[in-house]
Amino acid sequence: MSTSSAFVLGHARSADWESATRQCLQQLGDIPAGSNIGFVYATDSFAGQLHLIVDRLRTATGVAHWTGTVGIGICASATEYHQTSALAVMAGSVPEDGFRVLPFYNRAADNLPAAWEDWLKQSQSHIAVLHGDPANNSLPELLTKLGNELPGGYLVGGLSSSHGPHPQVADTLLDGGLSGVIFNDKVPVATGMTQGCSPIADKHTITDCDSNIIDRIDNRPALDVFNEDIGEILARDLNRAAGYIFAGFPVAASDTGDYLVRNLIGIDTHGKRIAVGEILHPGQQIQFCRRDAGTARADMQRMLDGLKKRVPGTPRGGLYFSCLGRGEDLFGRQAGEMKMIAETLGDFPLVGFFANGEICNERLYGYTGVLTLFV
Numbered sequence: 437m438s439t440s441s442a443f444v445l446g447h448a449r450s451a452d453w454e455s456a457t458r459q460c461l462q463q464l465g466d467i468p469a470g471s472n473i474g475f476v477y478a479t480d481s482f483a484g485q486l487h488l489i490v491d492r493l494r495t496a497t498g499v500a501h502w503t504g505t506v507g508i509g510i511c512a513s514a515t516e517y518h519q520t521s522a523l524a525v526m527a528g529s530v531p532e533d534g535f536r537v538l539p540f541y542n543r544a545a546d547n548l549p550a551a552w553e554d555w556l557k558q559s560q561s562h563i564a565v566l567h568g569d570p571a572n573n574s575l576p577e578l579l580t581k582l583g584n585e586l587p588g589g590y591l592v593g594g595l596s597s598s599h600g601p602h603p604q605v606a607d608t609l610l611d612g613g614l615s616g617v618i619f620n621d622k623v624p625v626a627t628g629m630t631q632g633c634s635p636i637a638d639k640h641t642i643t644d645c646d647s648n649i650i651d652r653i654d655n656r657p658a659l660d661v662f663n664e665d666i667g668e669i670l671a672r673d674l675n676r677a678a679g680y681i682f683a684g685f686p687v688a689a690s691d692t693g694d695y696l697v698r699n700l701i702g703i704d705t706h707g708k709r710i711a712v713g714e715i716l717h718p719g720q721q722i723q724f725c726r727r728d729a730g731t732a733r734a735d736m737q738r739m740l741d742g743l744k745k746r747v748p749g750t751p752r753g754g755l756y757f758s759c760l761g762r763g764e765d766l767f768g769r770q771a772g773e774m775k776m777i778a779e780t781l782g783d784f785p786l787v788g789f790f791a792n793g794e795i796c797n798e799r800l801y802g803y804t805g806v807l808t809l810f811v
Contacts, residue, residue, distance in 0.1 A: 441468050443528030443753030443810065445785035447512035449520055453478075453485040456523040457492050467497045467527060473535060473617065474527040475755065476504035476605055477511075477789045480598035481521040487609045489523065499527050501537050503617045504605040505567040505596040507789030509763055511756055514778045516771040516790075518764060524787040528753055528810070534622035538564065539606045541582055542572065542613025548585050559620035562586040563627070565755060565808060566593030566616040567604045570792045576800055578614055583798035586618065591798050592627055592806050594757035594791025624811045626746050629796045630739040632732045632762055632803035633682055633697050633725035637665035640723065645716045648701075649709055653722065657708035665724045674703055683712040684725040687799065697725060697803050727803060732766040736773065736805065740780035743809065751781060751809040756788035758805040763790050773805065781809070 444467065446460030474493060478486055483506045490502050510517050512524035536552055548556070556562070564586060568575050575595070583589040593616060596602035606615035619625065640661055644652035653661040663671035670677045677700075684695040702711035758773060767773040777786065794801045 441529065441752070443526050443785040444468065445512060445526050445787065447515060447522065447524040447787070449517055449522040451521050453482050453489055453523070456482070456521065457489050460523055460525045461493070461496050464497065464525065464527060467499065468529060470529040471497065471499050471527050472501060472532060473530055474499045474502040474525065475787050476502055477524045477787055478504070478506050479510055479517055479520060479522045480506045480508055480600060482506065482523065483598055483601045483603055486603050486605065490605055490609070493525060497527060501607055501617070502605050503537060503565070503567070503615070505789065506598050506603060507791065508597045508599065508760060509790035511758070511771070511774050511786070511788045511790070513783070513786050514771055514774045516763060516774055518790070526753055526785050526787040530619065531622045533558070535617055535619045537607050538614070538616050538618055539608065540610065540613065540615060541578055543574070556587055559587065559622070561588040561621040562590070562618055563625055564589065564591045564593070564616060564618045566591055566614050566795055568593065568595040568614050568793070568795065569602050569604070569612050570595040571602065572613050575614065579795065579798045579800065582614065590627070591795050592757070592808050593795040594789060594806070595793040597760055597790060597792040626743055626809045626811055628739040628743045628807050629694070629801070630736045630805045631695070631697065632735070632759060632766065632805070633684065633727045634731040634735065635684060635723045636726050637724055639686060639721045642716055642718055642720045642722055645718060648713065648715055649711045650716065650722070651709050658710045659703065659705065659708035662710055662724060674705070680726060680728065682725045682727060682803070683714070684723040685714065686721050686723060695723060696799065696801060729766045732762065733776070736776055737780070739805070739807065740776060743807065744780055747781070747809055747811050751784045751811055753784060753810045754786040755808045756786055756805065757791050757794050758788065759794060759803045760790045760792060761803050762805060777807065
C-alpha cells in the first residue's frame with residue numbers, strides 16, 4: 437500500500453445532516469484504494485446526529501477507522517464555518533501498522549490497551565491526535581499520564597466545544613475524557629504551535645498567592661506590578677484591559693519560550709490582588725501578555741514559516757486545532773487563519789475545529805493554534 441497519496445477532503449454547510457454528509461461524500465469522490473483512516477468534524481448543531489454521520493461515512497467509503505468531534509466552529513482548508521450547521525471530512529491511507537485508535541482514556545486508572553504492548557515497542561516515537569471533553573477536570577493529569585505511557589510520546593489536539601453535548605468519535609461515539617488516534621514513526625508528521633499572545637514585559641516571580649489569587653509579585657503588591665507592566669493608559673481603565681491583557685506562565689524546560697496563557701478573572705483594587713484562571717504556587721513565574729490581531733498574525737506566520745522549512749513539498753493532509761478566541765475575532769470573517777496556512781504551505785486537504793482549549797506536548801493551552809501535517 438502506498439503512503440504517498442494525498443488525503444481527500446469534503447466539507448459542506450447545510451441545516452440537514454443527511455444533505456451535509458451527502459455533499460461531503462460527493463466531494464470525496466472515489467476513495468483511493470487502501471484508505472483506512474478518516475477525520476470528521478461537525479459543528480455542534482449536529483452533535484445529536486454525529487453517530488449517524490459516522491455510520492454513513494463508514495458505509496459509503498469503506499474506511500473503517502474514524503476519529504473526530506464537534507466544535508462551535510470547524511474548518512476545512514481555506515474555509516471556516518462558525519455558528520452554523522456544517523461538516524468537514526478528510527480520509528486517506530497510512531500504514532496499517534502505523535496507527536491505533538484510542539477509544540478511551542477517561543480516568544487515572546485507565547491504561548493503554550494491553551494488546552498494544554508489542555506495537556508500542558516497535559517505535560520510539562509516537563504522536564497522539566486527541567480530542568478531550570472539557571467537563572473532565574482530570575485532563576491535565578491524563579495528558580501527562582498518556583504522554584508517559586507512549587514511547588517518545590507527543591500529544592496534539594483540542595477540547596470539544598459545544599453549546600450542548602461534547603461527543604467524540606474514536607471508531608465509536610463516546611465522551612467524558614480523551615480519545616483519538618496514535619501514530620508511530622511509520623506515519624511521518626510535522627507539528628507546530630502558534631501562541632495568540634505576546635509578552636509585554638519581563639518575567640516576574642509570584643511571592644504570595646492563595647489558590648488562583650495573587651497577592652504579591654516580586655515581593656510587591658500584585659496590582660502595582662501589573663499596572664506598571666500594562667502602562668499608564670490601560671492602568672487608568674482596568675475594564676479596558678480585560679480581554680486584551682492575560683497572564684502567561686512560562687513552561688519549565690521549554691527551549692522555544694512557550695508559556696501557558698490564562699484569563700484574568702478578577703482585580704481587587706482595594707487589596708491590590710489579581711485573580712487568574714489557574715491554580716498557582718509561590719515561586720512560580722508569571723509574565724503578562726497582550727492579545728491582538730497584529731501579534732496573532734505575526735506569530736502565526738512565524739509558525740508557518742518554520743513548518744515550511746521542515747516539510748518537503750506540499751503536505752498530504754493536515755489537522756488544525758484553533759482556539760475559540762482566535763478565528764474571526766483575530767483574523768477576520770474571511771477565514772484569514774486558514775488562508776494564511778494555504779498561502780504559506782500550499783493547497784492541501786485540511787480539517788479541524790475551534791476548540792475550548794488546545795493540546796500540545798502534554799499541556800492544555802489557550803488562545804493557541806496547533807497544526808499537524810502529514811508529510
